[in-house]
Amino acid sequence: MKLLRRGVYKNLYIIFLVGLFLYYLHKTRDTEHLSTVHERLVEKAKSALDRVLENNARDGEGKSVGIIFEDSGIVSGEPQAQIDWHNYTQETAERLRQGPGEQGKPYVLPEGTEKRRQELYETNGFNALLSDYLALDRSLTDIRHDKCKTRHYAARLPTVSVVIPFFEEHWTTLLRTVVSIVNRSPSNVLKEIILVDDGSTMKEFLRAPLVDWLKEHQPKAKVIRLPTRVGLIVARQEGAREAKGDVIVVLDSHCEVMTNWLPPLLDPIVQDYRTAVCPLIDVINMDTFAYYPQDNGARGAFDWRLFYKRLPLRQHEVDRLPEPFPNPVMNGGLFAISRKFFWELGGYDPGLAIWGGEQYDLSFKIWQCGGRLLDAPCSRVGHVFRHAPKGRPSVQGDFLSTVSSNS
Ligand SMILES: *[C@@H]1O[C@H](CO)[C@@H](O)[C@H](O)[C@H]1NC(C)=O
Numbered sequence: 001m002k003l004l005r006r007g008v009y010k011n012l013y014i015i016f017l018v019g020l021f022l023y024y025l026h027k028t029r030d031t032e033h034l035s036t037v038h039e040r041l042v043e044k045a046k047s048a049l050d051r052v053l054e055n056n057a058r059d060g061e062g063k064s065v066g067i068i069f070e071d072s073g074i075v076s077g078e079p080q081a082q083i084d085w086h087n088y089t090q091e092t093a094e095r096l097r098q099g100p101g102e103q104g105k106p107y108v109l110p111e112g113t114e115k116r117r118q119e120l121y122e123t124n125g126f127n128a129l130l131s132d133y134l135a136l137d138r139s140l141t142d143i144r145h146d147k148c149k150t151r152h153y154a155a156r157l158p159t160v161s162v163v164i165p166f167f168e169e170h171w172t173t174l175l176r177t178v179v180s181i182v183n184r185s186p187s188n189v190l191k192e193i194i195l196v197d198d199g200s201t202m203k204e205f206l207r208a209p210l211v212d213w214l215k216e217h218q219p220k221a222k223v224i225r226l227p228t229r230v231g232l233i234v235a236r237q238e239g240a241r242e243a244k245g246d247v248i249v250v251l252d253s254h255c256e257v258m259t260n261w262l263p264p265l266l267d268p269i270v271q272d273y274r275t276a277v278c279p280l281i282d283v284i285n286m287d288t289f290a291y292y293p294q295d296n297g298a299r300g301a302f303d304w305r306l307f308y309k310r311l312p313l314r315q316h317e318v319d320r321l322p323e324p325f326p327n328p329v330m331n332g333g334l335f336a337i338s339r340k341f342f343w344e345l346g347g348y349d350p351g352l353a354i355w356g357g358e359q360y361d362l363s364f365k366i367w368q369c370g371g372r373l374l375d376a377p378c379s380r381v382g383h384v385f386r387h388a389p390k391g392r393p394s395v396q397g398d399f400l401s402t403v404s405s406n407s
């Protein structure tokens with residue numbers, strides 16, 4: 001059954017190649033260039049498939065089993081006890097908190113801040129000054145599906161390297177991303193946070209002050225610097241190269257994770273290492289920093305211009321919520337994948353520049369090469385859907401394109 005379902009998504013890969021072909025035809029009308037691009041894509045897909053087939057142990061449901069996660073020593077598909085991963089100490093402390101933006105509530109800046117607000121809004125594309133008024137470890141009200149609160153997951157989970165590329169990110173949004181990850185992840189599972197500076201030059205605080213702050217307050221996080229700007233995708237890949245954990249979790253640099261976000265992402269991967277899992281993406285309002293859901297799950301798709309679209313869940317998927325559901329195309333910006341599988345797939349195509357398109361590259365390789373891509377509704381991560389900062393192109397089709405023109 002599982003394999004059959006995977007077959008459906010494999011067809012999408014063919015459609016994708018044809019779509020890309022038409023897109024280039026339309027874009028360049030240069031048939032020579034076109035056939036090179038096409039050949040290169042087919043070659044890449046073939047070699048990824050070869051790498052994956054070398055490792056083909058499967059159980060009756062078609063899951064890839066018996067693979068050892070290097071760092072933790074856990075074996076994929078091995079029967080495991082299920083436990084409650086909630087950190088009730090952390091949750092109780094958060095419930096008592098009050099103050100600006102606490103519980104994910106909207107905040108309004110005091111009078112007299114208009115000029116400074118405007119300046120920071122332009123350079124960041126969101127209300128960065130308001131972010132500075134909120135605690136780095138602000139609390140969030142738990143908005144998960146009720147059934148998530150009593151769910152259990154595998155007692156032994158693979159270790160995680162979180163990879164966060166950033167470019168000219170604002171100080172408090174970047175730090176709040178790190179702090180929320182550390183506070184809301186099991187400490188023995190979170191191995192490291194790798195911040196990848198994609199050639200920022202404008203903000204002094206992103207240099208030595210960032211490194212010093214992390215050393216003092218968040219020693220699990222480190223910064224790697226790329227000498228010049230290479231774009232989001234290559235930067236992500238460079239971060240993934242540094243990762244030592246069993247699972248790579250990719251996040252954006254202005255996010256906040258919700259309570260117990262990690263175990264639902266990891267549980268499907270420990271069952272079958274050829275798995276990528278996405279969280280539900282919530283909205284952190286760019287003006288008020290209020291935290292709220294966009295919806296409770298949708299499937300990823302695309303139109304013929306390769307703009308990302310979201311389609312409603314089918315009834316049987318709705319009925320099974322918050323059970324994870326298969327997703328044809330990931331959103332792109334936030335996901336977990338086993339490190340081994342990511343590199344078997346050859347990572348991203350390094351020819352992808354800046355951002356956009358990578359969600360198709362990776363999603364179709366996952367389905368085409370015997371893997372699966374799931375959305376886990378019990379894992380929620382908030383993202384600041386922002387405008388394009390001043391001086392940077394405003395383009396439709398960003399990886400989080402449910403709201404147009406954001407990044
Ligand atoms: C649970 O949360 C508390 C308070 O934030 C923290 O000190 C502790 O390390 C956490 N426990 C685990 C297992 O991560």
Ligand SMILES: [Mn+2]
Pocket residue numbers: 252253254383384400406407
């Ligand atoms: Mn973003």
